Amino acid sequence: MSIRKRLFDLIIAIPLLLLLLPVFAVIALCITLESRGGIFMQQRRIGQFGKPFQMVRFRTLYAPYTEESPTSIGYDAHVTRCGYWLRQLHLDDLPQLFNVIRGEMSLVGPRPELPEYVALYPDNIKQTILSVPVGMTDYAEGELQQENDLLAASLRPEADYIEKILPLKLAYHQQYVHEQSLFLDLQLLFNALKRLLLTPCGTLLSLQRFPIFLHDLIMVALSWTGAILIRYNFTLTSDIYLIILETLPLILAIQCAILWYNGVHQGIWRFVSLPDVANILRSVLLGVLGIIMILVIYNRLEGVPRSSLLFYPFLLILLLGMPRLIYRILHEHTLTLTAKPRQRVLVLGAGTAGDMLIRDMLRNPKSNYIPVGFLDDQQRLQGGKLQGVAVLGGLDRLQEMVKLLQVDLVMIAMPSASDEQMSRAVALCEHCGVAFRTLPKLHDIVNQQVTLREVREVSIEDLLGRAKVELDWKAIESGVTGKVVLVSGGGGSIGSELCRQIVRLKPAKLVIVERSEFNLYQVEMQLKQEVGELELHCCLGDVGDKVAMQHILGIHRPKIIFHAAAYKHVPMLQFQVREAVRNNILGTKTLAETAMQQGCDTFVLISTDKAVNPTNIMGASKRAAEILCQTMNSRGMTKFITVRFGNVLGSAGSVVPLFKQQIAQGGPVTVTHPEVSRYFMTIPEATQLILQAGAMGQGGEIFVLDMGKPIKIRLLAEQMIRLSGKVPERQIKIVYTGLRPGEKLHEELFYSAEKFGKTMHSKIFLAAHHAQHWENLGEIIEQLSQACDRYAEDEISRGLLQLVPELTY
Secondary structure, eight states: OOHHHHHHHHHHHHHHHHHTHHHHHHHHHHHHHHSSSOSEEEEEEEOGGGOEEEEEEEOOBOTTOOOOOTTOOSSOTTBOHHHHHHHHTTOTTTTHHHHHHHTSSEEESOOOOOHHHHTTSOHHHHHHHTTSOOEEEOHHHHHOTTHHHHHHTOSSHHHHIIIIIHHHHHHHHHHHHHHOOHHHHHHHHHHHHHHHHHHHHHHHHHOTTHHHHHHHHHHHHHHHHHHHHHHTTTOOOHHHHHHHHHHHHHHHHHHHHHHHHTTGGGSOGGGOOHHHHHHHHHHHHHHHHHHHHHHHHHHTTTTOOTTHHHHHHHHHHHHHHHHHHHHHHHHHHOOOTTOOOOEEEEEEOOSHHHHHHHHHHHHOGGGSEEEEEEEOSOTTTTTOEETTEEBOOOGGGHHHHHHHTTOSEEEEOOTTOOHHHHHHHHHHHHHHTOEEEEOOOGGGSGGGOOOGGGOBOOOGGGGTOOOOOOOOHHHHHHHHTTSEEEEETTTSHHHHHHHHHHHTTOOSEEEEEESOHHHHHHHHHHHHHHOSSOOEEEEEOOTTOHHHHHHHHHHHOOSEEEEOOOOOOHHHHTTOHHHHIIIIIIHHHHHHHHHHHTTOSEEEEEEEGGGSSOOSHHHHHHHHHHHHHHHHGGGSSOEEEEEEEOEEETOTTOHHHHHHHHHHTTOOEEESOTTOEEOEEEHHHHHHHHHHHHHHOOSSOEEEEOOOSOEEHHHHHHHHHHHTTOOBTTTBOEEEOOOOTTOOSBOOSSOTTSEEEEOSSTTEEEEEOOOOOHHHHHHHHHHHHHHHHHTOHHHHHHHHHHHOTTOOO
16 A cells, blocks of 8 residues: 555544544444444455455344345345444444554455455456555445345345446456546545435435324424423413423434334334334333433423423324324225225124134225124124124024125135034025135134135035144154155155155155156156255156166165055056056065165055955055065065055046036036945145154054045035036036946945054054965065066966955956
């Protein structure tokens, strides 16, 4: 650094630092009061000739965060409220005057960068820029004033800083090096001081909430003036006028500073509530204490009537709170002549959900809904009011009230209702012929906050009556968290949901094996959107491909395998016995044996209720897979666990998507038999119970999930038609096509010979079945394998019958 530049820095920096000492003291007090930690923070920067030094700034982050990235912008979680304003007003850089006095920086020069960014400079440019002292201000600071705004709008701020901002800075730094002079330094320093002085005014005037702050300032002036006038019976003499004139500036400065600091002006008047009132009370009381202290120091309260200090807070609370309350009332209840006709809504359920739903309607006049009443079966609620809306009686009065009140829409606000209650409410709505909507189950509502956005059409899942599954998450996490997990068939309905549930448990790695390229692509995209940095491996492969399985398991060494890969379409597999055996039995054998060889701890087989007394090839192949896993459990260290359950709603190939498609096309809806019934559960419920069973199992068990009551497919079809707003048989026909090949009239969950047992979980049962001898089993499976190689389907059928003698078809 030249002697002339050094003298220039000292002559300006030392007087400026002395002049700013009161500002330093105020800032230091604010930082200390708001958060623990030091007043200053030091950051490693590169100075002249590449020499590193510690640059000093005011601390703007909560402790223990002491380092800031150059791309740390805006108001993030680590920035204190005081730090936010220091950054906005560019006051956080003032302590760099100490660096200037120590000779580490100059007042004017290229801004110092982090070592990792300096390492990115091209060698020739680096040598040029580092030949001069780094400074507090430079060309770039004046030319790139929108840097923070650009980075705040960026999805990758650090990368954009390196790629877009840094090259521009280097160009301005080179320009400064070539043009540097004492006159240029004075010019850049003057521009920096001008920006420093104008920024507070610009920031204040640009704030959207400034009119609110101006309102509060006027209310403070009126409250203080009113408090003094009340003391003197509203007599305004010259002496009283002088008291007001002398004290008002201090009152305004103290009270408005506290109101601003506590963010009273940031409250949205349309939604003013108790927290806003509490904030006003706190700010006013702190303001009174501050006013008394300052006035005592200023003039020992000389001439200030003591009673006015009692009147002032009451007046200010009233003048700050009442306009906000009046604005909210007017906003929520104002009707305009140009408003669209609003739907008259009757709400079923006067509980917490109904209350929140009505509250959301009333506070939002543009919601297009107007509540006209509640119906609730709880007698203690009938005759009362919620948000001014009456509870008119029980649900049995629905038809009467729909006609009497000219109801356009019924909203079912019973998120915790049982299946019987929900079915009854829907049946009543259908009988009235009125449109109806519902809320999802309470545990499915985000943060359990009910709003109009949650309201949706009633779906068949709402009528299934499946209660929320309570799981032992500690046991599940201990088995999954931090471990390598593999899911076969991970692109299918059950497999993909299993993957979504597993990633939330934070495994060390998730490996997905799937033979369908499109399904694998879909689940990969979904998981990448839902989770961030999970190590995810998506492998195209067939579980029956021994070489592929040995390769995949040999690389990833999974500790837990969920085997969901299987063919499951009953009528199709009835004429594809080779494919059913090759995939469902031989594929299971290949994956299971490879898992044992690679030291897998737990192997969970996903089975089906069709494996019980099977009447079809699909069920028999899954029963054979169950027998295989039970037998293999005693042959090594791997625990083999089977989980058996019925149909899941919405799975690929199930009746629900088919019925939806047929209804959308105007019918007819095809049902195989008027009396055919099936067990149903939701996909998330099934996968969660699979995880629970996997955590409970010790090896060799067949767990059976509680499927509830079987549902007649005819009734399911009728209900789905009604939910679509149509009338069964009149608007959409139901056609009976007869049972398809291999189909049962009613499914079963247990063999009669299986010992039915309970487990520690109320929705998981144990089916104890005698395991077959491995030598005999291995011989039959080997014969099946050879028959598959020869495509000898008759031999395959005979071998399958040997494995599963109860098969009848």
